[in-house]
Amino acid sequence: MKPWMLGVFMAGLFATSAQAAEVSVAVAANFTAPMQRISAAFEQDTGHKATLAFGSTGKFYAQIKNGAPFQVLLSADDETPARLEREGLSVSGTRFTYAIGKLVLWSRQPGLVDDKGDVLRTGKFERIALADPKLAPYGAAAVEVLNGLGLMSALAPKFVQGENIAQTYQFVATGNAELGFVAMSQVFAEGKLTQGSAWMIPASRHAPIRQDAVVLSPGKDNAAAAALMAYLRNDKARAIIRSFGYDL
Amino acid sequence: MSPSSEALQAIRLTVELATLTTIILLVIATPIAWWLSCTSSRWRAPISALVTLPLVLPPSVLGFYLLVAMGPDGPLGRLTLSLGWGTLSFTFTGLLIGSIIFSLPFAVQPIQHAFESVGQRPMEVAATLRARPLDAFFSVALPLARPGLITAAILSFAHTVGEFGVVLMIGGNIPGKTRVVSTQIYGHVEAMEYAQAHWLAGGMVLLSFAVLLALSLMKRRLGRVMP
Numbered sequence: 001m002k003p004w005m006l007g008v009f010m011a012g013l014f015a016t017s018a019q020a021a022e023v024s025v026a027v028a029a030n031f032t033a034p035m036q037r038i039s040a041a042f043e044q045d046t047g048h049k050a051t052l053a054f055g056s057t058g059k060f061y062a063q064i065k066n067g068a069p070f071q072v073l074l075s076a077d078d079e080t081p082a083r084l085e086r087e088g089l090s091v092s093g094t095r096f097t098y099a100i101g102k103l104v105l106w107s108r109q110p111g112l113v114d115d116k117g118d119v120l121r122t123g124k125f126e127r128i129a130l131a132d133p134k135l136a137p138y139g140a141a142a143v144e145v146l147n148g149l150g151l152m153s154a155l156a157p158k159f160v161q162g163e164n165i166a167q168t169y170q171f172v173a174t175g176n177a178e179l180g181f182v183a184m185s186q187v188f189a190e191g192k193l194t195q196g197s198a199w200m201i202p203a204s205r206h207a208p209i210r211q212d213a214v215v216l217s218p219g220k221d222n223a224a225a226a227a228l229m230a231y232l233r234n235d236k237a238r239a240i241i242r243s244f245g246y247d248l
Numbered sequence: 249m250s251p252s253s254e255a256l257q258a259i260r261l262t263v264e265l266a267t268l269t270t271i272i273l274l275v276i277a278t279p280i281a282w283w284l285s286c287t288s289s290r291w292r293a294p295i296s297a298l299v300t301l302p303l304v305l306p307p308s309v310l311g312f313y314l315l316v317a318m319g320p321d322g323p324l325g326r327l328t329l330s331l332g333w334g335t336l337s338f339t340f341t342g343l344l345i346g347s348i349i350f351s352l353p354f355a356v357q358p359i360q361h362a363f364e365s366v367g368q369r370p371m372e373v374a375a376t377l378r379a380r381p382l383d384a385f386f387s388v389a390l391p392l393a394r395p396g397l398i399t400a401a402i403l404s405f406a407h408t409v410g411e412f413g414v415v416l417m418i419g420g421n422i423p424g425k426t427r428v429v430s431t432q433i434y435g436h437v438e439a440m441e442y443a444q445a446h447w448l449a450g451g452m453v454l455l456s457f458a459v460l461l462a463l464s465l466m467k468r469r470l471g472r473v474m475p
Binding site: 056058059061062126127129132134135159160161162163167170171174175176177 | 315316318319320321325334335337338416417420421422431434435437438439440
């Protein structure tokens with residue numbers, strides 16, 4: 001018996017013995033697809049219910065600061081959970097990294113992006129999409145990559161910025177921008193590129209995109225919130241997270 | 249704290265966009281409103297519904313369809329590409345087209361109501377005085393519908409200033425080209441720069457209040473001619 005099975009077993013016991021609880025979770029937009037899978041498994045295995053809201057981390061921060069009743073935040077970065085903790089809006093000691101995002105340069109046109117990213121130098125495109133570096137960790141990572149390549153000022157006039165990584169993907173997926181920096185989780189499924197061409201950007205080219213989870217003050221004594229945090233660390237959830245193109 | 253140059257740039261762009269949208273809308277909406285106010289064609293109802301559609305549709309729907317239409321596979325995108333203009337998404341022109349569609353009902357409806365309340369009678373009188381239809385339209389119908397035109401202009405301008413969803417979808421947040429006040433505020437809030445957000449947001453509230461106040465004062469002054 002693997003440790004996680006024991007955990008699930010115990011959680012199952014707990015769920016039948018105690019009242020099944022409900023947890024309200026704010027989820028970063030880029031983690032939408034994996035979280036839907038994880039919460040389905042979570043509900044099945046523990047009997048607790050997770051209510052999910054998807055959106056940008058910045059918006060969630062504003063809402064939480066103004067009394068939103070979310071109990072757990074799955075952030076797109078590690079700064080926001082740290083900030084919430086400093087401001088006394090979360091339960092201290094609950095923060096942990098549930099996923100590490102991977103950045104890819106992607107185009108829906110096959111053959112446009114080579115596997116070393118040389119297309120950035122040849123510059124044979126009109127527009128390149130990235131998430132707003134001020135708002136989205138994936139955008140900040142993209143800027144770091146371009147700075148490292150010394151191409152920032154050359155490419156800046158061709159930038160179009162998505163408000164978040166989902167919108168950035170939309171710009172590229174609709175062909176309005178020929179290529180763009182998106183999350184690997186958006187263009188990979190089962191270890192393969194779903195369409196087009198891509199450069200898997202080596203993780204050494206930018207600071208790791210750590211996505212942290214935290215229990216917020218309203219979730220302090222909620223059994224389902226604690227169970228979800230534990231569940232995110234088990235092998236089953238981690239396997240789902242990896243299959244969507246995140247590191248751990 | 250005073251507004252930054254970024255904020256001033258966004259304000260200038262917003263005013264530019266709203267002004268151009270208003271001018272173009274008045275030119276487009278007047279003939280549509282006239283036609284709707286006096287036609288008995290069976291196309292009246294469907295055209296009227298089509299013109300009103302942007303009022304009902306969520307801006308995100310409108311923005312998404314515009315993005316797809318302006319993309320290289322969309323009808324608009326193919327047209328502009330074949331003309332050698334490139335695609336319109338992420339350009340000021342693209343934003344202008346989006347704003348015109350988005351605010352169309354706000355321009356058409358007041359003008360249409362003004363024409364309807366003026367009625368056909370003055371035009372008939374003009375015709376008995378041997379005025380040609382076009383002449384009568386410009387010298388009789390249009391001046392009588394002036395309150396409606398003013399309402400249309402104010403509403404179009406204000407509605408374009410308040411436009412957000414469409415800009416977010418097709419703008420790409422390019423400073424000086426597509427980053428308007430509403431998206432700038434949104435960016436500040438998302439980036440947790442609440443002080444800057446307050447500056448611009450407060451300005452928006454004051455501007456909107458001033459516009460609506462002007463509108464209601466004018467309504468009272470012009471009395472019952474107003475739609």
